[in-house]
Amino acid sequence: MLPHDPAEAALKPIVYIDDEPMLCRVFQKILTDRGASAVTFTDPEAALAYLRDHEVAAVICDYRMPMITGLQVLDRVAEGVPFFLVSGDLGITASRGNARVTGVLTKPFRPETLLEMIEPYIAIPD
Amino acid sequence: MGNEPALLFDELLRTLPLAAAMFDRDMRYLAHNDRWLPLHGEPGGPSLVGRSHYEVFPDLPPTWHAVHRRCLTEGVAETGLDTYVRADGRQEHIRWRVTPWHDGGGAIGGLVIYAENIGDQVRTEERLAERESLIRDLFEHSPLGLNLCRMDGLWLESNPAFLDIIGYSRAEADGGLTYWQLTPRKYDADEAVQLEQLRTRRRYGPYEKEFLRKDGRLVPVRLNGFLVSRDGEDYIWSLIEDLTAHRELEAKLEEERVTAIQTSKLATVGEMAASFAHEINNPLGVIDAFAFTLEDAIGSGDQEYIEEAVRSIRVAAARAGKIVHGLRKFARHPDSDPIEDVEIETVIDDALDLCQARIRTHGVELSVRVTTAGRVHGHAIELSQVVVNLLNNAFDAARESKAKWIRITATEGAGDTIQVAIEDSGAGVSPTVEASMYRPFFTTKPVGTGTGLGLSISRVIVERHRGTIVLDRAMPHTCFRMILPRLP
Numbered sequence: 001m002l003p004h005d006p007a008e009a010a011l012k013p014i015v016y017i018d019d020e021p022m023l024c025r026v027f028q029k030i031l032t033d034r035g036a037s038a039v040t041f042t043d044p045e046a047a048l049a050y051l052r053d054h055e056v057a058a059v060i061c062d063y064r065m066p067m068i069t070g071l072q073v074l075d076r077v078a079e080g081v082p083f084f085l086v087s088g089d090l091g092i093t094a095s096r097g098n099a100r101v102t103g104v105l106t107k108p109f110r111p112e113t114l115l116e117m118i119e120p121y122i123a124i125p126d
Numbered sequence: 127m128g129n130e131p132a133l134l135f136d137e138l139l140r141t142l143p144l145a146a147a148m149f150d151r152d153m154r155y156l157a158h159n160d161r162w163l164p165l166h167g168e169p170g171g172p173s174l175v176g177r178s179h180y181e182v183f184p185d186l187p188p189t190w191h192a193v194h195r196r197c198l199t200e201g202v203a204e205t206g207l208d209t210y211v212r213a214d215g216r217q218e219h220i221r222w223r224v225t226p227w228h229d230g231g232g233a234i235g236g237l238v239i240y241a242e243n244i245g246d247q248v249r250t251e252e253r254l255a256e257r258e259s260l261i262r263d264l265f266e267h268s269p270l271g272l273n274l275c276r277m278d279g280l281w282l283e284s285n286p287a288f289l290d291i292i293g294y295s296r297a298e299a300d301g302g303l304t305y306w307q308l309t310p311r312k313y314d315a316d317e318a319v320q321l322e323q324l325r326t327r328r329r330y331g332p333y334e335k336e337f338l339r340k341d342g343r344l345v346p347v348r349l350n351g352f353l354v355s356r357d358g359e360d361y362i363w364s365l366i367e368d369l370t371a372h373r374e375l376e377a378k379l380e381e382e383r384v385t386a387i388q389t390s391k392l393a394t395v396g397e398m399a400a401s402f403a404h405e406i407n408n409p410l411g412v413i414d415a416f417a418f419t420l421e422d423a424i425g426s427g428d429q430e431y432i433e434e435a436v437r438s439i440r441v442a443a444a445r446a447g448k449i450v451h452g453l454r455k456f457a458r459h460p461d462s463d464p465i466e467d468v469e470i471e472t473v474i475d476d477a478l479d480l481c482q483a484r485i486r487t488h489g490v491e492l493s494v495r496v497t498t499a500g501r502v503h504g505h506a507i508e509l510s511q512v513v514v515n516l517l518n519n520a521f522d523a524a525r526e527s528k529a530k531w532i533r534i535t536a537t538e539g540a541g542d543t544i545q546v547a548i549e550d551s552g553a554g555v556s557p558t559v560e561a562s563m564y565r566p567f568f569t570t571k572p573v574g575t576g577t578g579l580g581l582s583i584s585r586v587i588v589e590r591h592r593g594t595i596v597l598d599r600a601m602p603h604t605c606f607r608m609i610l611p612r613l614p
Contacts, residue, residue, distance in 0.1 A: 019487070020408050020411075020412070022412040022416075022438050022441070022442060023408065023411055023412055023415065025438070026412060026415040026416050026419060026435075026438070027415060029419050029431070030415060030418065030419055033422060064404055064487055064488075065487070065489075066486060066487055066488065066489035067489040068489075107403075107404075107407035107408070107410075107411055108407045108410040108411050108414065110414060110418075111414060111415045111418040111419075112418070
């Protein structure tokens with residue numbers, strides 16, 4: 001899909017999936033402040049249901065969640081959707097072999113790093 | 127019986143309890159009694175009357191010949207005790223008295239010799255002396271302290287081993303020191319118990335106490351003793367074992383055990399490091415991200431959001447702090463884990479502080495049911511370590527299972543015990559694994575993930591607390607029980 005068309009992306013939301021509600025809340029705010037559209041989910045199944053019905057600009061997904069891992073989520077996301085994996089565990093290397101992972105963010109990461117990585121997928125209004 | 131002097135003389139001779147013979151000046155037998163005959167080995171032999179003494183006893187020592195001559199010439203009686211070796215090699219011990227007899231005119235008519243073969247008596251004495259020496263050797267060389275004392279505690283006899291223990295010389299101890307002078311007062315109550323045992327059973331011990339040495343040091347000892355009676359008075363024999371080396375060994379073993387427990391605990395923390403990182407990273411991320419948004423929010427004066435952000439930052443910081451606090455408490459040095467009375471719920475809570483986030487993050491359902499306020503006496507952190515080890519095993523088994531659950535229950539058990547049961551939905555423990563699972567370095571986990579020390583150390587810890595750890599085969603799922611004595 002890259003390079004991305006920002007005009008097109010502007011219409012599509014970024015989906016943020018993390019079982020930590022406070023992280024969902026704050027990244028919703030950060031992404032929205034940047035002018036992006038953001039939808040957050042603490043329940044991966046709800047996110048997957050949403051993804052089935054919506055076109056999205058990108059998915060940012062936590063790796064370690066109670067019922068499912070980020071890679072298992074990825075398996076169920078349509079081909080072609082940019083997918084960023086966020087990992088807090090030490091030594092998670094599973095993503096390296098997975099060509100569908102667009103990028104990996106290792107916790108702890110700065111919000112700037114996330115924004116930088118997601119920048120191409122966000123349409124920032126002039 | 128008539129009164130004739132000759133008959134009276136014969137009767138006197140016959141009843142005399144000694145061998146006796148009467149000689150003329152030429153040492154020819156005038157008379158002798160039956161006891162005389164065995165002296166030269168011929169009991170019941172023919173009478174010697176008329177024969178020469180020197181002919182009958184050709185091997186008499188020359189000194190005796192001299193005695194006879196002196197006695198005949200000087201008229202003075204002599205006595206003696208002699209050992210002589212007979213021609214056949216036998217040793218004879220003869221106690222004798224040689225005395226002159228006088229005729230009607232007062233002249234020396236010859237000699238009377240009384241003799242007693244005291245060989246048996248001498249041999250008995252020798253045997254006694256030998257036994258005495260054996261017992262003396264035992265007393266002097268025994269590595270066990272031995273002491274005889276009067277009922278009032280005065281020491282009468284102490285062997286070198288006992289003197290070594292108390293650091294006094296024999297001259298200072300025996301007849302000078304009492305048991306009580308060397309017994310610290312803190313043993314008063316224990317002493318009363320031992321004395322009561324002496325009264326009722328005539329023995330006491332095994333009894334462990336300390337003696338106060340001459341140099342002021344306390345020396346740990348184990349005592350056993352019994353009463354003996356002599357001439358109507360009771361005495362106490364005590365056997366005293368120095369426990370210093372024993373105690374040093376115990377202390378060393380305890381130190382090694384504590385080190386092993388601590389090492390295993392730190393290894394457990396290492397194994398759990400990934401999950402701690404996860405649990406700290408999340409709050410850190412929350413704090414950083416909210417702080418990031420605060421700049422803009424302050425600029426735009428979004429008061430409501432500022433308050434939410436500050437609140438969230440504080441919640442996240444507290445959460446991270448709690449994890450670090452739990453970790454620090456768990457990993458702290460054994461010196462900071464004293465023996466105390468601790469509620470079992472606290473033990474479980476401390477373990478949960480470390481484990482529950484990891485368990486829940488991996489989608490394993492965790493239920494905890496504590497139905498006792500019971501307390502146990504022991505090291506709180508060590509006991510938490512057991513719960514952590516059991517929880518980690520349960521977690522590794524449960525996460526691979528379909529149902530994914532762990533149940534912790536703490537209940538009061540039979541016989542004043544507290545039982546902590548940790549049950550999981552895992553595949554269970556095979557009899558082969560069960561046979562080896564308490565062995566150090568035994569693990570069923572993939573290489574690099576388990577040290578194989580969890581269960582072995584857990585068992586060491588539980589047994590240190592006079593408890594047991596069992597795999598409950600009666601339960602449908604894997605269920606380990608830690609059973610500890612409950613404080614009243």
